[in-house]
Amino acid sequence: MFNRRKFLKLSAVTASVTALSKYNTVKAADLVAAPNLPIVISTWDFGIQANKEAWKTLSKGGRALDAVEAGVKIPEADMKNHTVGRAGYPDRDGRVTLDACIMDEFGNCGSVAAMEDIAHPITVARLVMEKTPHVMLVGDGASQFAVEQGIKREKLLTPESEKEWKKWLLKAEYSPKMNIENAQHRPGGKYNHDTIGMLAIDAKGNISGACTTSGMAFKLHGRVGDSPIIGAGLYVDNEVGGATSTGVGEEVIRNVGSFLVVELMRQGYSPEDACKEAVNRIIKKKPTTAKEIQVGFLAINKKGEYGAYAIQEGFSFAVCDSKSQDTLIPGKSFYKDEKK
Template sequence: MADRRKFLKSSIFSGLAVTTAGFSSMACASEPQKKPVKKPIVISTWNHGLDANKSAWQVLSAKGRAVDAVEQGVRVTEADPNNATVGIGGFPDRDGVVTLDACIMDEFENCGSVAFLQNIKHPISVARKVMDDTPHVMLVGEGARQFAVEKGFKEENLLTEKSEKAWKNWLKNQDYKPKINIENHDTIGMVALDDAGNLSGACTTSGAAWKMHGRVGDSPIIGAGLYVDNEIGAVTATGLGEFVIKICGAHMIVELMRQGLAPREACKQAVERIVRKYPDNYKDLQVGFLALSKDGEYGAYAIHKGFNFAVKSEDQEELINAEYYQG
């Protein structure tokens, strides 16, 4: 009898061991496999983002910081006199004055911004100086210009012959109905994930052509035209800034991503909010959002057909047409 009890006890524990091992094996097999983080990677708005990304990639491929990459990237567009909506050569306001806006944000949620800046070609670098060298976030107008000069930035005339000619032609009718779409690229926004897994972003523009003197859009406003949360993702915006500001677009999308939405779906929900809240306006304006998550996933969405964005990583370099609500 004793031998029988030993046999039964041994059989029971052996069975439990096998069963437990089986459950353990099943649990391991059912655990979701995490995708490897795609890094480094840089994405930016519009077709001029292709050249901007190349400059940013020089920093990223050398294991540099994302914040340095986005600054260097958008400077390429700011320096292009043939680009009518960013930096030198940007279309002026209705008084014939070129005014520039820009902001930058790093992985520590430090940020700097300038708005209504005149005679300085690289507002993104002035914004970087505001972030790095002052206790402030935003400087505007004459104060921003003075600060830039003190920091060694060269003043120059930003109104090119081509842009002046366009402005004088506009003066004949003075029709102001901004339709920012593929025919009139507005801003360059850029977000990047570096080799260390950190996110940063930059946004720079000359704003809507023929705007009222003193008008500022979303591009220099943290939370509207740009927002970075290094735990979640980075987002930038393009289009008619008033409507991006009204929904705090970039910040909203980051928070939607925090709730678990993929970048593309978060951008889509932001666009749909504009459509829903402004049914009488959205058909005549363009807004596009571009988002990059902490794991290197990206996505975009716009109100209308025509918004595209550039992607650059180790194995990818292309221009992608964003999905849209209504063509």
């Protein structure tokens, strides 16, 4: 039986203490059941700056859709971020391909996958939503559409990314790593893969979400993970809430993870408990695989209550509202909880 908590309960992740110390962190007792709206939440520590950009729109009474697009464009443009956007590591053929999706309060959605030569896939995803009768465009078709909409092509493979790719070619070994997202900002950090997923509720109580990534470093050309797939990497139901995911996308796709989390919240689960149940289903189906990978979910319900849960410890998420613009929260995890 699930526990319909009215208050979020968050435990500190020991392994993340150093990384979290420069931000405002919160204790369980400091979290109220329904934060003041508007509010925006997003995955990982780079969500801090993304949230601040989104807050510029939300704090002025703007629409959540505009906020999430503006917010995730920050990591998309960050030249130090090798898991999202234009500075992302390439696939095994040396080609940078980007994925993104966006969803608004009316159930409208747009997506691009395996798109090359366009720096901001989230903007193209929104254009797909608003300018076409389709949901998803992929590959050359997505890039062509972006150019038709007035977006310039540009070379995305940076000298740094190209150097790392050539280094990888010496052995050409690929294996998804878990909890290496925080290593990307450290000299000598391991190759990494991840995404930013963002969910926002505006002053009118409407919910929107966005998700964008450069995918797994040195992946097979044409590989697409969960990030641009509505229902997997992102899902929003304005009557219930929204959810987004992070980590190895294949397992999220197999479980239609974000849709599952929202449907669990519809049944009465709290955001954290819904995320936990989605993680548990992945582990139950593939227990051996789950030991070697990271998958995390982040969710928010219509009241503004939020929560997260991951397979491995080390996952964190950022929160921004009228009380604080730089809060980073360590998420709970299956293997951390199992050790207790």
